[in-house]
Amino acid sequence: MNLQLKRTLTEAAHESGKILAKNFGGKYKISSKVVVSNLVTEIDLRSEKKIISVIRKAFPDHSILTEESGELIKDSEYQWIIDPIDGTVNYAHGIPLTCVSIAIEKKGEVIMGVVFNPMGREYFFAEKGKGAFLNGKKIFVSKNSNIEKSLLVTGFPYNSNTFKPNPADLFKKFLMKNVPIRRLGSAALDLCWTACGRFDGFWEYNLNAWDVAAGKLILEEAGGKLSNFAGKKYSIYMKEILATNGKIHKNMLGVINS
Numbered sequence: 001m002n003l004q005l006k007r008t009l010t011e012a013a014h015e016s017g018k019i020l021a022k023n024f025g026g027k028y029k030i031s032s033k034v035v036v037s038n039l040v041t042e043i044d045l046r047s048e049k050k051i052i053s054v055i056r057k058a059f060p061d062h063s064i065l066t067e068e069s070g071e072l073i074k075d076s077e078y079q080w081i082i083d084p085i086d087g088t089v090n091y092a093h094g095i096p097l098t099c100v101s102i103a104i105e106k107k108g109e110v111i112m113g114v115v116f117n118p119m120g121r122e123y124f125f126a127e128k129g130k131g132a133f134l135n136g137k138k139i140f141v142s143k144n145s146n147i148e149k150s151l152l153v154t155g156f157p158y159n160s161n162t163f164k165p166n167p168a169d170l171f172k173k174f175l176m177k178n179v180p181i182r183r184l185g186s187a188a189l190d191l192c193w194t195a196c197g198r199f200d201g202f203w204e205y206n207l208n209a210w211d212v213a214a215g216k217l218i219l220e221e222a223g224g225k226l227s228n229f230a231g232k233k234y235s236i237y238m239k240e241i242l243a244t245n246g247k248i249h250k251n252m253l254g255v256i257n258s
Contacts (some may be wrong), residue, residue: 024119147201
């Protein structure tokens with residue numbers, strides 16, 4: 001069963017990736033969701049449609065949760081969680097920091113996931129208990145244990161002004177410790193780049209399951225640690241995330257809650 005799941009997952013990611021790569025930098029329809037800056041493109045919709053068709057062909061009885069179409073519920077222990085383009089704002093502006101993210105849940109546990117950036121030619125994959133990989137090579141989180149020597153990454157929700165504490169205030173806490181911080185615009189890539197040791201830690205507010213499901217597993221299988229801001233065990237259905245190499249996790253929690 002797992003082999004068939006992996007084959008279907010791989011096919012869905014690559015077929016979607018072809019759509020992203022072919023249309024990158026081209027002309028297509030762009031519209032906004034509830035918040036003006038929260039974009040959706042016709043490429044998101046094409047990508048999602050292709051992924052769903054690949055899954056439905058192999059597993060017509062599986063449930064599907066997607067960013068654009070919502071929940072397509074079936075009576076199944078399996079659920080596919082799809083973000084057809086994570087980093088849509090980047091994609092719409094011709095910035096190649098964007099990807100397709102697909103994960104598979106079994107009885108509420110993520111067992112397999114892929115994050116694929118076709119423009120950067122980076123294919124991250126993980127299967128529960130079998131490690132995490134980038135383009136077929138096993139990856140691991142960084143070994144850095146000094147937060148002051150860390151490179152961190154974060155993101156800001158579209159409605160930042162509604163959060164307490166404000167995301168900008170939390171950003172300032174780390175900034176005042178003279179820690180370098182980046183903002184890629186794709187939570188899935190943030191998690192994967194932490195998983196392969198480029199970043200040491202990542203935090204963000206108000207993410208959805210499709211943003212983080214695949215990346216969460218990839219980070220865990222690379223040896224990383226996740227929690228919410230209170231230090232409790234992380235679920236992909238939580239609205240806040242702290243993900244690190246494990247060695248600076250406690251220190252980052254200290255800064256967040258200071």
